[in-house]
Structure formats: structure tokens, C-alpha cells
Amino acid sequence: MRKTDAFFKLIGLCLLAGILVAGVLFPVAGAAGMASNTASETVDSMSVELANVPPPLVTTITDSAGSPIATLYDQYRIPTATNQINDAMRWALISVEDKRFLDHHGVDWQGTLRAALSNGAGGETQGASTLDQQYVKNYLINVIYRNDEVGQRKAQEQSLARKIKEARIAIQLETKMDKDQVLTSYLNVVEFSRKIYGIGAAAQSYFNTTPEKLTVTQAALLAGMVNNPPYYDPWNHPQRATERRNLVLDRMVENQKLAAKDAERLKAEPLGVVPDGPSKPPSNCTGAGPENGFFCQYVQDYLLTNGMTKEDLYTGGYTIRTTMDQNANHLAKVSAETQVKKNQKNVANTLSLVRPGKDRHEVVALAANRDYGTDSTKGQTTYALPSDVSNVTGAGSSYKIFTTASALEQHKVGIYSTIQTPQSYVSKVFIGGFKPGCPAVAQGTWAYCLQNYGEGNYGxxxxxxxALATSPNTGFVILEEQAGLGPILDMSRRLGMRNTMASNSANGGNVDPKNPRPEYNMPQQKFYGPGGISRNGLGAFTLGVSPTSGLELANVAATIVSGGVWCPPTPLKQITDRDGKPVSPIHEAPCEQAVPAGLANSLAVGMSKDIEAGGTAHGAVPPGWNRPTMGKTGTTDVSGSGAFVAAVPQMAGAAMVFRPDYPIGGLIDGGPGNVTAVPGTGDGNMFGGKTPARTWFGAMAPLLANQPVVPLPPSDPAYER
Incomplete structure (x- = not known):
């Protein structure tokens, strides 16, 4: 640089420093005065934001007992109080970033002029921002504009306007906060790289310790990082980090906060950070682990569906106490995995458990044979298998519950009434396909032709x-004709299949993009109903061919044993904010009397024979099971999926086994731990009374072992005949 250039640059920077002082302290008249007054309003507004916009905090999800199971966050931050920050950290930061911090009032004018002179004369580049000013800048970048790249750039731009605003806010802060508060606030907001923010999270992530226990070398490393966190990352750049740490030690000596001989000794110490990267929890539900991750995922989905934003969830610092019972969830996981190996290709086995009640239906367990996680080579998945509408091939004859309930409501039949169950049947009310062996009357006509499973199994x-225990298809299609598909579909929604019936993936959805079928995009409520793709609807609905949520199916059972009261399947016990105060940031649907109590009680009695001799789930009942139980099995075409939905008064649940990756084809049940998907599209031998029922009883038997045997409520004569 030529001497004349340096001279004029020096003069310009001196003038700039003078203008900065004037702009901060003395608004001028005229247009400049108006601009300054506007700036003053902006400063006032910004200072209010600094006070009222809280920094992002970690949301913690716990089980029903309050034990943490997962953390959700955008910025990993552990709030730290002033008395939790030791002198080593305090003096390391002051020494390297703002050694006159205790003497100035927000802006270090001596440092500002010194930096201007040094930089203008071509010497070593020096900064002049105080910790107050750095706090302002970091708050703008890391809090207020954390998702706004334009705002972040403006908060860092090298302009007079930005410097004036930053300085004015810093001065104003010093009138409202003492030095300890400024320092603590700064250390709670500043970044330490890798989504680690604040000294609490940094101490934990870098050294597995807390701020009050940081050593001098640890404090020096962290203090040195705030200048440029990625550049001084100790794992990626250990040499740079070491040199920067040692510079901080030297500055502490200059500031008379560390003896020179101690500094020399400490410089020889290794960095001492935890090996293989920072020690911090995962930022999403993978942190809940393979067993609890599905429940965590449902909690998140439930909150976002019911009014909370992801931004609020991941930054609000909530403590979300859930309804998850660790013991129940573990038993459900063990049972699901006992029946189907976790890495079994294209076989998912799920179990959802819901506690019945007339004011709440609490979800206590959501489990699958597969582990929750991101490593697909180990059979892991982050897809919400138990709770989402994930079984696209359906839950089979368990849907006969809805036909029965609707027929009972209309008094078309009672639970002890005799119904017709011919071996084969042709319905001209409904549209459907044709199957070999059906009467010739069906050929070439629009009709629904079906037959019961096996030969001579039914009278x-x-x-x-x-019929509910033995499940003849023809009897329920005839009953479906009598009740009408519209009321039956409405009944399925009322009893609990709300997301399921609103989903638009009927029969697996529009699986062939080259041959689009717009009707497959209809909600199931419309697709199967009158006026959907058929004038009178699709009769196969009662046979359970539609995509299904296992959790909602479990909640149907909970509704029935709760006297017909539907409540949303909630995973929430209590939500508290960052200050520990109970809050209600979402809107949960109120409970409602879905069907009369007498109907629900009668339906439960009607479904109470499935686990007795002659019932389709009888073979899965464990020895010693003596609890009155309502239940219904279900199996789909070619045994591609199976379900068992059942309940006792204390607990309801649904188990489903299905093909999640390639749904076309059957499943082979070779006994516990030996369930496989049929190669290709052939038939299997799966039934709801096999793997699903064994899964249900495998969890329920130990879960209820110490609870009293409670009878099902008696039926209502109005729904008996």
C-alpha cells in the first residue's frame, strides 16, 4: 500500500470512528436528525426483541414416569445461570475478546479508535467490538434471524449503519443489565459449531462436564472458538484449535488472570476433547432408540397435526411428558420381535396399546418388530409403522366390527339374532370382481361374487x-347390504378410523403412474361408499381390504370397551414450557359418545367368543388366560396381511402383520420367529389368529399379570335380538 493511500485511509477511518461516536451519542438536526430518530425507534424495537425473543432451547420428551427418552432441537443449548459459570471461563472469554469489559458501558471507545488507527495504518487487523456488541450480533444471527439468511447477512455487514445500531443497542443493554447478566447472556447464545450453542451445551459436548467444572485449558479452548467456531473446530482442525487456545492463555497472562509459568505448563496439555466428535444427543426421534422411537415419532406427528409448528416444537424448550408406559412398550416390542425377526425382509409386525376411558384414551405402547432408526441394512426404519396408515393391504375381517355396529344401531339385527351364512353369495347391490367357483349368474354382470373360506366350514x-367368532364372509356382506355402506363407513369413522378413512390411498393408492386412476386419490370414506366408484359402494369394505392404521384400530377397541365413548388416541400427559409452567399449545379433539353405551357393551359381548373354542383366535390364547376378552381377527386375500384387535376393560390393542415394502403377495407363518414373505405374488398361510393374536397375547399376558380380572359390561337387551 502506498503511504498516501494509507494516510487517506487513516484519515477516513478516524472520521468514521468520530461519526460512529456522534451517531451513537448525538442525533443531529434536520434530515439527519429525523434519520437518527428513526434509528432510535429501531434500536428501541430491537432491544425489546432481544429481551422478548427467547433463544431456541431443547424440547425433552419423557415417558409417563418423567424419564427422558428423546430430545428435539434446532440448536443444542443447555441454559446456564451466572453462578454456574466459573472464573476460568469468565476470565478466558474477557481476556481474549474484551479485556476492558468491566470498565466500559457497552462500547469501548478507546478500543474503537485504536482499531481504526491500527487498521488504517496497515498494521495487524484488530476488532473493536465489545462483548455487549458481540452479544447483540450473535443474538441477531443465532436467535432472531436464525432462519433468515438475508437478516443474518445484514447483522454481519461491514457498514456504518450496522455499527451504529449495534453500538446503540449495546449501550442501551448496559442500562438494563449488569455485567454478569451481559456475560451470562452472551455465553448462553454464542455458537460453538456443530449446532452447539451456549456454554452449557459446549461444556457437555466437548468435555462431558458442566460450566462450573471447566478447567483453565478447557475454558481457554472454548473462549477461543467463539471468534470463528468452524475454523477452530478441535476435531477438524486440532492444530488451529491448539494455537488459538494457547493464545487465550497468553491473553489471560497479559490480563493478570493467569501466571506465566502456569500458562507455559498448560500449553503443553492435549486438547482433551471427547473422542470422535462432540458428545451430544440426537436432535430428533432417533435419540429415543430402536424401542421407543416409534412412540416419539407419534408424539411429534400428533403435536404437529393438532396445532403446534415444527419451529415451536424444536425450539420451544418444552418438556413433554407422554403416556408411554416403559414396561408396556418393552413388552410390546419383545412380543412383536418374538413373532417376527427384526430384519425379516418385507415383513412388519406391529402392536399398538391404548388404555380405555370415558375422558381419555391414552396410548401406552407403539411397537414393531423392526427397530426405529436410519440404518436400513439392519432392518431399521423411521416410518411410523404402528401409528400411520401403513398397512396398505388392510386388516381383513376385523372390519366386520363396523358392519356389525351399524346393523345393531339400525336394529337390523341383534347379537343373538340368526343371520344367513351361505357358502357362496352374489351381491347385485355392490360392484366387485369375479372369482373362480362363483355361480354363473355373476359372469358378465356387475355384481360382487364371494364365498366363505374353505369348504363346509360354516352352516x-x-x-x-x-359369526363374529368364525367370520363367514357371506354373512357380513349380506348384513352390509341390509345396513348400507354409507352408514357403515360413517360408523368406522365414529368408532375411531378417522385418519384412516380420510387417507387417500385406497387399495394401495395410485401405484401405476403410467395408468393414472383419479378415483384412487379419493378419501377412503368416499372411495368405498355410494357414489364413489360405484353407485352403491364397494362391498369388499367389510372384508377389510383398505389401508389401515394399527393405532386407530386399537382405539376402536378402546371406544367399544369405554361404553361407546371415542377419544383421540393421545400420547400426552402434560406439557410444560421452558419455565416449567404447564401449557396447552395444541388443540386436542374432545371425547364424544360415538355410539350408545348399550350398543357398545352389546358389541363387546358379541365379540367375546373369538378366543374360545371355535373362534378364529382360540389357538393363540396362552395357558391360564381367564380374562373376559372381546376380539376379532382379520386376514386379507392371499394371506397378505393379518390383524387381531381385542380388549379387556383395562387395555385395548391391535396387532397387525403385513408386507410394508412390496405389498403384493402372501405371508407364511411357520411359527414364532419364522414368518416370511412369499417370493413373488403367491398365496400364504397367514391368519389373524396366528402371528397377530400371538403378538397381542404375548404382550398382554405379562402386562396384566398383576391386575384383577374384570368382566366385560353386560349386553343391552335392546341390541340382543
């Missing part, structure tokens, strides 16, 4: 209660 008629 021509039986009681509705017996």
Missing part, C-alpha cells in the same frame, strides 16, 4: 355372535 346360518 347356512348362525347367530351373529357365532
Amino acid at each position: 347356512p346360518q348362525m347367530s351373529l355372535q357365532q
Whole structure:
């Protein structure tokens, strides 16, 4: 640089420093005065934001007992009080960043002029920002504009306007905060790289310790990082980090906060950070682990569906106490995995448990044979298998519950009434496909032709209660004709299949993009109903061919044993804010009387024979099970999926086994731990009374072992015949 250039640059920077002083302290008249007054209003507004916009904090999710299971965050930050920051950290930061911090009032005018002179004369570049000013800048970048790149750039731009605003806010802060508060606030907001913010999180992540226990060398390393966190990252750049740490030690000596001989000794110490990167929890539900991750995922989905934003969830610092029972969730996981290996290709086995009640339906367990996680090579998934509408091939004859409930409501039949159950049947009310062996009358006509499973397994008629236990297809399609598909579909929604019926993936959705079928984009409520793709609807609905949520199916059972009261399947016990105060940041749907109590009680009695001799789930009942139980099995075409939905008064649940990756084809049940997907599209031998029922009982038997045997409520004569 030529001497004349340096001279004029020096003069310009001196003038700039003078203008900065004037601009901060003395608004001028005229247009400049108006601009300054506007700036004053901006400063006032900004200072209010600094006070009222809290920094992002970690949201903690716990089980029902209050034990943490996961953390959700955008910035990993552990709030730290002044008395939790030791002198080593305090003096390391002051020494390297603002050694006159205790003497100035927000702006270091001596440092500002010194920096201007040094930089203008071509000497070593020096900064002049105080910790107050750095706090302002970091708050703007890391809090107020954390998701706004334009705002972040403005908060860092090298301009007079920005410097004036920053300085004025810093001076104003000093009128409202003492030095300890400024220092603590700065150390709570500043970044330490890798989504680590604040000294509490930094001490934990870098050294597995707390701020009050930081050593001098540890404090020096962290203090040195705030200048440029990625550049001084000790794992990526250990040499740079060491040199910077040692510079901080030298500055502490200059500031008379460390003896020279101690500094020389400390410089020889290794960095001492935890090996292999920072020690911090995962920032999402993977932190809940393979067993609890599905429940965590449901908590997140439930909150976002019911009014909370992801931004608020991941930055609000909430403590979300859930309804998850660790013991129940563990038993459910063990049972699901006992029946189907966790890495079994294209086989998912899920179990959802819901506690019945007339004011709440608490979800206590959500489990799958697969682990929750991101490593697909280990059979892991982050797809919400138990709670989402994930079983696209359906839950089979368990949907006969809805046909039965609707027919009972309309008094078309009672639970002890006799219904017709011919071996084969042709319905001209509904549209459907044709199957080999159906009467010739169906050929070439729009009709629904079906037959019961097996030969000679059913008589021509039986009681509705017996039909619920043995599940003849023809009897329920005839009952479906009598009740009408519109009311039946409405009943399925009322009893609990709300997200399921609103989903638009009927029959697996529009699986062929080359041959679009717009009707497959209809909500299931419309797709299967009158006026959907058929004038009178699709009769196969009662046979459970539609995509299904296992959790909602479990909640149907909870509704029935709760006297017909539907409540949303909630995973929430209590939510408290960052200050520990209870809050209600979402809107949960109120409970409602879905069906009369007498109908629900009668339906439960009607479904009470499935686990007795002759019922389709009888073989899965463990020895010693003596609890009155309502239940219904279900199996889909070619045994591609199976379900068992059941309840006792204390607990309801649904188990489903299905093909999650390639849904076309059957499943083979070779006994516990030996369930496989049929290669190709062939038939299997899966039934709801096999893997699903064994999964249900495998969790329920130990879970209820110490609870009293409670009878099902008695049926109502109005719904008996």
C-alpha cells in the first residue's frame, strides 16, 4: 500500500470512528436528525426483541414416569445461570475478546479508535467490538434471524449503519443489565459449531462436564472458538484449535488472570476433547432408540397435526411428558420381535396399546418388530409403522366390527339374532370382481361374487355372535347390504378410523403412474361408499381390504370397551414450557359418545367368543388366560396381511402383520420367529389368529399379570335380538 493511500485511509477511518461516536451519542438536526430518530425507534424495537425473543432451547420428551427418552432441537443449548459459570471461563472469554469489559458501558471507545488507527495504518487487523456488541450480533444471527439468511447477512455487514445500531443497542443493554447478566447472556447464545450453542451445551459436548467444572485449558479452548467456531473446530482442525487456545492463555497472562509459568505448563496439555466428535444427543426421534422411537415419532406427528409448528416444537424448550408406559412398550416390542425377526425382509409386525376411558384414551405402547432408526441394512426404519396408515393391504375381517355396529344401531339385527351364512353369495347391490367357483349368474354382470373360506366350514346360518367368532364372509356382506355402506363407513369413522378413512390411498393408492386412476386419490370414506366408484359402494369394505392404521384400530377397541365413548388416541400427559409452567399449545379433539353405551357393551359381548373354542383366535390364547376378552381377527386375500384387535376393560390393542415394502403377495407363518414373505405374488398361510393374536397375547399376558380380572359390561337387551 502506498503511504498516501494509507494516510487517506487513516484519515477516513478516524472520521468514521468520530461519526460512529456522534451517531451513537448525538442525533443531529434536520434530515439527519429525523434519520437518527428513526434509528432510535429501531434500536428501541430491537432491544425489546432481544429481551422478548427467547433463544431456541431443547424440547425433552419423557415417558409417563418423567424419564427422558428423546430430545428435539434446532440448536443444542443447555441454559446456564451466572453462578454456574466459573472464573476460568469468565476470565478466558474477557481476556481474549474484551479485556476492558468491566470498565466500559457497552462500547469501548478507546478500543474503537485504536482499531481504526491500527487498521488504517496497515498494521495487524484488530476488532473493536465489545462483548455487549458481540452479544447483540450473535443474538441477531443465532436467535432472531436464525432462519433468515438475508437478516443474518445484514447483522454481519461491514457498514456504518450496522455499527451504529449495534453500538446503540449495546449501550442501551448496559442500562438494563449488569455485567454478569451481559456475560451470562452472551455465553448462553454464542455458537460453538456443530449446532452447539451456549456454554452449557459446549461444556457437555466437548468435555462431558458442566460450566462450573471447566478447567483453565478447557475454558481457554472454548473462549477461543467463539471468534470463528468452524475454523477452530478441535476435531477438524486440532492444530488451529491448539494455537488459538494457547493464545487465550497468553491473553489471560497479559490480563493478570493467569501466571506465566502456569500458562507455559498448560500449553503443553492435549486438547482433551471427547473422542470422535462432540458428545451430544440426537436432535430428533432417533435419540429415543430402536424401542421407543416409534412412540416419539407419534408424539411429534400428533403435536404437529393438532396445532403446534415444527419451529415451536424444536425450539420451544418444552418438556413433554407422554403416556408411554416403559414396561408396556418393552413388552410390546419383545412380543412383536418374538413373532417376527427384526430384519425379516418385507415383513412388519406391529402392536399398538391404548388404555380405555370415558375422558381419555391414552396410548401406552407403539411397537414393531423392526427397530426405529436410519440404518436400513439392519432392518431399521423411521416410518411410523404402528401409528400411520401403513398397512396398505388392510386388516381383513376385523372390519366386520363396523358392519356389525351399524346393523345393531339400525336394529337390523341383534347379537343373538340368526343371520344367513351361505357358502357362496352374489351381491347385485355392490360392484366387485369375479372369482373362480362363483355361480354363473355373476359372469358378465356387475355384481360382487364371494364365498366363505374353505369348504363346509360354516352352516347356512348362525347367530351373529357365532359369526363374529368364525367370520363367514357371506354373512357380513349380506348384513352390509341390509345396513348400507354409507352408514357403515360413517360408523368406522365414529368408532375411531378417522385418519384412516380420510387417507387417500385406497387399495394401495395410485401405484401405476403410467395408468393414472383419479378415483384412487379419493378419501377412503368416499372411495368405498355410494357414489364413489360405484353407485352403491364397494362391498369388499367389510372384508377389510383398505389401508389401515394399527393405532386407530386399537382405539376402536378402546371406544367399544369405554361404553361407546371415542377419544383421540393421545400420547400426552402434560406439557410444560421452558419455565416449567404447564401449557396447552395444541388443540386436542374432545371425547364424544360415538355410539350408545348399550350398543357398545352389546358389541363387546358379541365379540367375546373369538378366543374360545371355535373362534378364529382360540389357538393363540396362552395357558391360564381367564380374562373376559372381546376380539376379532382379520386376514386379507392371499394371506397378505393379518390383524387381531381385542380388549379387556383395562387395555385395548391391535396387532397387525403385513408386507410394508412390496405389498403384493402372501405371508407364511411357520411359527414364532419364522414368518416370511412369499417370493413373488403367491398365496400364504397367514391368519389373524396366528402371528397377530400371538403378538397381542404375548404382550398382554405379562402386562396384566398383576391386575384383577374384570368382566366385560353386560349386553343391552335392546341390541340382543
